[in-house]
Amino acid sequence: AQKITQTQPGMFVQEKEAVTLDCTYDTSDPSYGLFWYKQPSSGEMIFLIYQGSYDQQNATEGRYSLNFQKARKSANLVISASQLGDSAMYFCAMRDDQAGTALIFGKGTTLSVSS
Amino acid sequence: DVKVTQSSRYLVKRTGEKVFLECVQDMDHENMFWYRQDPGLGLRLIYFSYDVKMKEKGDIPEGYSVSREKKERFSLILESASTNQTSMYLCASRLGGTELKGYTFGSGTRLTVV
Numbered sequence: 001a002q003k004i005t006q007t008q009p010g011m012f013v014q015e016k017e018a019v020t021l022d023c024t025y026d027t028s029d030p031s032y033g034l035f036w037y038k039q040p041s042s043g044e045m046i047f048l049i050y051q052g053s054y055d056q057q058n059a060t061e062g063r064y065s066l067n068f069q070k071a072r073k074s075a076n077l078v079i080s081a082s083q084l085g086d087s088a089m090y091f092c093a094m095r096d097d098q099a100g101t102a103l104i105f106g107k108g109t110t111l112s113v114s115s
Numbered sequence: 116d117v118k119v120t121q122s123s124r125y126l127v128k129r130t131g132e133k134v135f136l137e138c139v140q141d142m143d144h145e146n147m148f149w150y151r152q153d154p155g156l157g158l159r160l161i162y163f164s165y166d167v168k169m170k171e172k173g174d175i176p177e178g179y180s181v182s183r184e185k186k187e188r189f190s191l192i193l194e195s196a197s198t199n200q201t202s203m204y205l206c207a208s209r210l211g212g213t214e215l216k217g218y219t220f221g222s223g224t225r226l227t228v229v
Contacts, residue, residue, distance in 0.1 A: 009155070035218075043203065045220035091157060101165075101209060102148050102173065103218060107157040 002027045002096050006106035013082045013113055020067070021077040021109045023092030033095040034075040035103060036066065040088040048090075051075060082113045118142075119208050121221035128228050134193040136224050138206030144219075145211035147189035149173075149181065152203040152223070164189055165211065196228045 003026040013019040025034065036048040051059045051066045059066040067076040079086055089110050093103040122137040138147065146165050150158040160173030162181040170181050178200060182190045189208075193200055206221040 006157075043223040043225075045205065045207075047218070093158075101146055101211075102160050102163050103158075103207070104160065105150075105158040107155060 002029070002032075002094055002098075002104055004092050004094055004104055004106035006092055006109050008109045009107075010110045010112065013111065015084060015113055015115050016081050018078060018080045019082055019111065021079070021090050021092075021111065023075045023077065023106060025073050025075060025092075025094050027073075027094065029097060031097070034066070034068070035093040035095070036064070036075075036077045037091045037093060038086075038088045039091065039108075045091075049077065079111075082111075084113050084115060087111060087113045119206055119219045119221040121204075121206050121224050123224050124222065126224055126226045128193075128196050128226065130197060130228055132193075132196045132228075134196045134226070134228075136191040136193075136204055136206075136226070138189045138191070138208075138221055139187050140189075140208040140219070141187065142208075142210070142219075143186065144208035145186070146209040147183065148207045148209075149179075149189065149191045150205045150207065151175070151200075152205055158205060161191065198228050200226065201228045202226060 005024045032053045034051045038046040049061045049064045051068045058068050063080045065078045089108045091108045092106045096104045119140045128134050148163045149161040152158045159175050164170045164183045180192045204224045209218045
């Protein structure tokens with residue numbers, strides 16, 4: 001069965017610093033997709049970044065980049081130059097093609113950015 | 116932009132009541148999903164549907180059922196609400212086919228069962 005593991009319940013970072021949120025995954029499927037979502041206190045799920053298993057380069061979207069290490073089965077999110085508005089819950093997720101392409105999620109990491 | 120609308124933002128129901136949570140999407144998406152979110156547990160899949168009248172159990176279907184009579188609407192039903200079903204419920208949809216990453220989430224329904 002596919003599984004996503006986020007081992008950091010909470011992370012703290014100062015404004016303008018970079019932070020890495022860890023995510024490891026487990027799947028036997030050679031084709032898969034990895035996602036990161038941000039959930040602020042309002043509850044909405046905001047898509048941040050996507051990495052396909054066959055993508056040759058690490059995905060980047062503005063201040064977000066995904067450090068994809070396929071052999072280690074890790075897909076860490078790197079946020080550069082943190083801002084106060086980055087304070088939120090962050091979820092790593094994988095597409096499960098055995099479950100109607102549902103996303104399976106990790107337990108999340110709460111990021112707190114201080115000034 | 117695709118919109119996924121969940122009918123209620125907050126809901127308070129009594130134990131034993133039958134509860135309907137509604138989710139409507141406006142872009143002809145084939146796949147729809149219901150999750151519940153609890154602190155420390157992340158989002159867990161309750162049910163999903165890949166077409167009208169089709170439904171499949173997710174990881175935690177016990178105590179829930181679903182209905183998808185029309186493509187745009189996917190309803191989650193709590194047959195007899197219990198206090199352990201107090202949670203945030205999130206609906207999501209996806210186009211299907213080769214579109215690999217186009218998931219859209221609703222704003223969530225925070226259900227309290229008393």
